[in-house]
Amino acid sequence: MPQRIVRVLIDSPLPQLDRLFDYTVPDALEGTVQPGVRLRVPLRTVGRIVDAYAIEVADNTDVDRPLSEIDSVVSSAQVVPPFLYTLARKVADRAGGAANDILRLAVPKRQVRVEKQWLTAPEPVAETVADDAVSYANTLLDDFPGLADAVSARERIAWSAIAHPVSTQSGDTVGAWAMLVAAMAAARLAQGESTIVVVPDYRDQDAVLAALDDFVNEAAVARVDARQTGPDRYRNYLRTLAAAPVIVVGNRSAVYSPVDASLIVMWDDGDSLLEEPLAPYVHSRDAALVRQELTGCGLVFAGHTRTSDVERLIGIGYVREISAARVYAPRTILSSPTDHEAPGIRIPSSAYRAVREALATGPVLVQVSRPGYAPVLVCAQCRTPSKCAHCSGPLHAKARGAAPQCRWCGRTAHGWKCPQCQSVSVRLASSGSERTADDLGRAFPGARIIVSDGEHAVTTVAETPVLVVATRGAEPIAAGGYHAVLLLDGDRMLMSDDLRVSESCLRWWSNAAALAAPGAPVLLVGVAGEVARAFATWTHAAFAQSELAERAPLRMPPTSRVAMLEGDHESLRTALTKLREDVPNLARDAVLGPLPLDGNGDELARALIRYDYALGQRVVASLRASVIAAAVAGRRSTRTRPNRPPRATLKLHTDVADPRL
The missing domain is CATH 3.30.70.260 (ACT domain)
Known part of the structure; x- marks a missing residue:
């Protein structure tokens, strides 16, 4: 007998349930079951009622097997449009995962009050872009010849950002890249089209939002990030379901936004924050490529450096490179101790003089590898790394003279004794951000010092003389740009056994260099070799090509x-x-x-x-x-x-x- 059938995706972590199941629609729910709504359905294998999404609804379908009825409709809001399920299915199939895991990243947890308000509210109207804002956006896009036409034609392109800070009309200082990304998004919105901007962290997101203030109203922008409260995040997600164009700015999950986007812009795709830590572990770059192939939207990869992944796509002709009309590179200097200085000295005399001169007029950035005071302790006599007696975790010191503590279990190592030589004394083997700040305080008496790391988050500093000691990725932006940038611990960063450590170091250093004011010195201390030459000459694309050439014989990613x-x-x-x-x-x-x-x-x-x-x-x-x-x-x-x-x-x-x- 013909009956109405709904095919549902069950919310379950079991891989064997990663498919659509057929259920019948009872007469009482006939008018409420639509594709994309949340349902409750019986699962006979476990004997209970589970959550599910309605994916497809078929009328008057003949079935030759008994089917269960759906239990209830949770809400009439169609939160999973057909396109989003198709995208989730394709991304999951490429990664060997479950579509439900992708939807869990894309669809926020339901907020009943917010949803009821959205269902009764009128449809959002399309926001307009003022003529002067459009003209300003086109002027910025002209810095990259052919970029505006490529975006309009929905091409796959890559460009390297101009590495210096600029000021917005409201007086905020942001990277030049953020202004260009905002200009692209505003130009698309002026044509009645939506844009998705994917950035690694909240600092990059704040920069893009500040730049967008020069072009569009706040109502034209939807944020997607974990800093939002549950209601705010769900409210912005519901906004992206509307037909009115919008600019979505968010972290890695923003790539799954259900908005009908004509352009996806991904900033700094080499950042590990764009790697999804949850199954099926899909990198936002790969999800964006799948989405572009599915919808034909434009796709832009941008950064101060070039990842080997994007360089491979350029090499095979899948992505087209667009260069700036004029070449700009920071004033980079490779600094090493002279023959008259002690080997292994942390700040050579030439770098010391550059910092002292810059500190007289404005802020100076010092980048270090690790937070804390002494991240690594060793035996004072035999130099054996100090380990916790309970869990064998590494010991560290939180302050000068403090008792060693274990990084793993948190125990204080009272009465520690070296298992090799029985010594009871430890030595500081490395300097974290706090110890570096102490050392610089003695080297530059009277200077104001700010520490910015995971425990001390600083986003901006004023254009006044100040020494900013920051770990990689935690560098605050300075009004007008830093008057000097000092990059320490580069040799220690390169000691990591990560396959992409050279690529990552070049990205960390380049992002810090981009915070310097035009013409300000950027000093890289104690690093030599190919990666140092690439940084000094600002030839990131050539370095990415050399990385690909080295990995190809070993069939290491991204060559395979x-x-x-x-x-x-x-x-x-x-x-x-x-x-x-x-x-x-x-x-x-x-x-x-x-x-x-x-x-x-x-x-x-x-x-x-x-x-x-x-x-x-x-x-x-x-x-x-x-x-x-x-x-x-x-x-x-x-x-x-x-x-x-x-x-x-x-x-x-x-x-x-x-x-x-």
């Missing part, structure tokens, strides 16, 4: 895709065997491992799979099928043998940026 599979040995071997059967043309050396995971004995193991982009769909589909099969088998084993602990299911992470066994 790398997936990481974790689980028990039996499930892992089964999955890798099935992968060879499903993708017979996979390279013989594509699989690395499996090897036991540290700290888990022989129970769990990990394997890496390297594969070409052309094989991505088949490889990910095979691995995802194995993840589902392992989850079903583990659930079945707990039902047949209740006393047996559940089997460890497989965990899949595709597109690993730094693959290590």
Whole structure:
């Protein structure tokens, strides 16, 4: 008998439930079930009522099997439009994850009062852009010849930002990049089109919002970030569901905004904050590429540096590079101790003189690698790293003369003794932001010093003589720009075993250099080699090309895709065997491992799979099928043998940026 059917996506973390389920619509709910609404449906396998989204509704459909009825309609608000589910499904399929995990990132938690107000309120009207603001935006876009036409044609483009601060009409100081991003968004809004701006953190978001004030009204902008309260975040999300164009500015989840965007702008895609830490671990850059392919919108990658990922796309012709009309580079200087100075000195005399001269007229920025006072302690006699006696965590000192504390468990290490030489004394092996501030206070008596790090957040400083000591990424912006920038601990930053450490260091230094006023010295201390030359000559694209050339023979990302599979040995071997059967043309050396995971004995193991982009769909589909099969088998084993602990299911992470066994 024909009946109305609704296909729903169940809100569940189980991978075997990552598909659409059919339910019938009872007569009492006939007029309320629409695509995108929240539902409550029975799940017979667990014998309870669960949350779900209505994805498709079909009228007068013949079915040859008994179907359950939906339990209730939670709300009439259609919070998951068809496009958003399609995007979530495609992104999840590329990453070997669940569509529901993507929707969980995109759709905020429901706020009943806000939703009721939205349902009864009139539709938002389209905001206009004043003629003088449009003219100002076009003037800024002219600094990059061809950029305005490329954005209008909805091309995929990349450009390197001009690295110096500028002032808005209201007197705020922002990066030149923020003004250009705001100009692009305003130009699209003037044409009746929406824009999504994706930035790494709140500092970048505040810069874009301040720049947008020069072009559009506040009502034309929707914020998306974790700093908002639940009601505010849900209110802005509902605003993006309206037909009226809007400029969305937010962090990594903003890329999933349901707005009908004609342009996506991603700033500083190399920042780790754009990597999603939750399954299925999709980088915002990859989600933006999937969305662009799905909708045909314009896509812009911008930054002070060029990531190897974007450079690969430029190399294959998928993204077009656009350069500024004039070349601008900060006044970068490589500073090292002279022959007359002690080796390993932290601030050479030349850098000291530059800081002293700049401090006489305005603010000076000093970038350090780590926060705190003494992040690392070693034995004063044998230099063995100091470890906690309880958990073997590293010890650190919070202040001069303070007792060592463990970073892991927080215990104070009273009566510490070196296990190697039995010494009871420790030595400060590194300087954090607070110790650097103490040292600079003695070197520059009378100078005002500000510390900006994770525990001391400072966003702006005035145009007055002040020494600002900041960790990477926490540098406040100075009114008019810094009169000098001193980059310390560069050699220590490069010691990280991260595959992309050179790329990251160049980005950290360049973002700090972009805060300097035009012509102000930017001094990089104690670093040599290719990355230092790229910074000194401001040739970031060439450095990205060299990084790609070095990784290609090793088939390391981004020259190849790398997936990481974790689980028990039996499930892992089964999955890798099935992968060879499903993708017979996979390279013989594509699989690395499996090897036991540290700290888990022989129970769990990990394997890496390297594969070409052309094989991505088949490889990910095979691995995802194995993840589902392992989850079903583990659930079945707990039902047949209740006393047996559940089997460890497989965990899949595709597109690993730094693959290590």
